[in-house]
Amino acid sequence: MTSLVAIDLEWNTASRGLKVDPDLASRMMFEIIEIGAVRLDDGMRVKDRFATPVRPVLYTKLQHHIARVTNRTSQSLEEGLTFPKAWRSLLDFAGHDLVLASWGTSDPEVLISNLQFHEIKPQPAFRALNIQAVFSALAEGTSRGNQRSIEYALDFLRLDKDLPF
Numbered sequence: 062m063t064s065l066v067a068i069d070l071e072w073n074t075a076s077r078g079l080k081v082d083p084d085l086a087s088r089m090m091f092e093i094i095e096i097g098a099v100r101l102d103d104g105m106r107v108k109d110r111f112a113t114p115v116r117p118v119l120y121t122k123l124q125h126h127i128a129r130v131t132n133r134t135s136q137s138l139e140e141g142l143t144f145p146k147a148w149r150s151l152l153d154f155a156g157h158d159l160v161l162a163s164w165g166t167s168d169p170e171v172l173i174s175n176l177q178f179h180e181i182k183p184q185p186a187f188r189a190l191n192i193q194a195v196f197s198a199l200a201e202g203t204s205r206g207n208q209r210s211i212e213y214a215l216d217f218l219r220l221d222k223d224l225p226f
Contacts, residue, residue: 063156063158063159063160064100064155064156064158064159064160065100065101065105065159065160065162065190066098066099066100066101066154066155066159066160066161066162067098067099067101067161067162067163067192068096068097068098068151068161068162068163068168068172069097069098069163069164069168070093070095070096070097070163070168070171070172071093071094071095071097071127071130071131071133072091072092072093072094072127072171073091073092073094073117073120073123073124073127073138074090074091074092074120074124074127075120075124076120076122076123076124076125078122079120079121079122081119081120085119086119088174088177088178089119089174089175089177089178090174091171091174091175092117092118092119092120092144092175092178093115093117093144093147093171093172093175094114094115094117094123094127094131094133094138094141095112095113095114095115095131095141096111096112096113096115096147096151097110097111097112098110098111098112098151098154098155099111100154100155101162109154111150111151111154111155113141113142113147113150113151114137114140114141114142115141115142115143115144115147116138116139116140116141116142116143116144117138118143118144119178121135121138122135122138123135123137123138144175144179145179145181148176148179148181152185157185159187159188160187160188160189160190161187161188161189161190162189162190162192163189163190163191163192164191164192164193164211165191165192165193165208166189166191169189193208193209193214196209196214197209200214200217200218201217
């Protein structure tokens with residue numbers, strides 16, 4: 062049975078003062094430091110939630126902008142699962158036949174680069190749904206794929222916002 066899982070990834074990148082091998086950095090420009098997900102039922106209601114911090118191996122100092130957005134510290138990067146263990150935990154939560162939904166295309170692209178960097182085999186065969194494009198097409202009637210924020214979409218749809226952005 063296919064699972065629809067909405068994901069939200071937080072990732073880190075190079076920061077001042079952290080020397081990273083340029084070859085390694087070219088293979089993974091962004092390293093996942095948190096995985097959040099919800100599994101949805103057929104009525105698009107949240108069935109279950111998943112969240113785990115991920116311990117980075119390449120970008121071990123938090124870039125200042127990422128620290129501001131995530132409210133995390135560089136010290137917090139020492140906690141969490143390794144990426145391969147976090148990925149297995151996500152698959153245990155979501156199932157192996159899954160459709161990943163995310164706001165935009167960045168999360169699936171970063172996820173794929175992290176899977177490749179960590180040489181996760183076999184590469185998973187999942188499908189990805191760009192919720193931002195679906196919102197633009199269905200709610201606003203445009204196929205241009207407007208770059209709307211999630212907060213804008215919630216306001217447009219008159220949905221409650223119970224968490225900070």
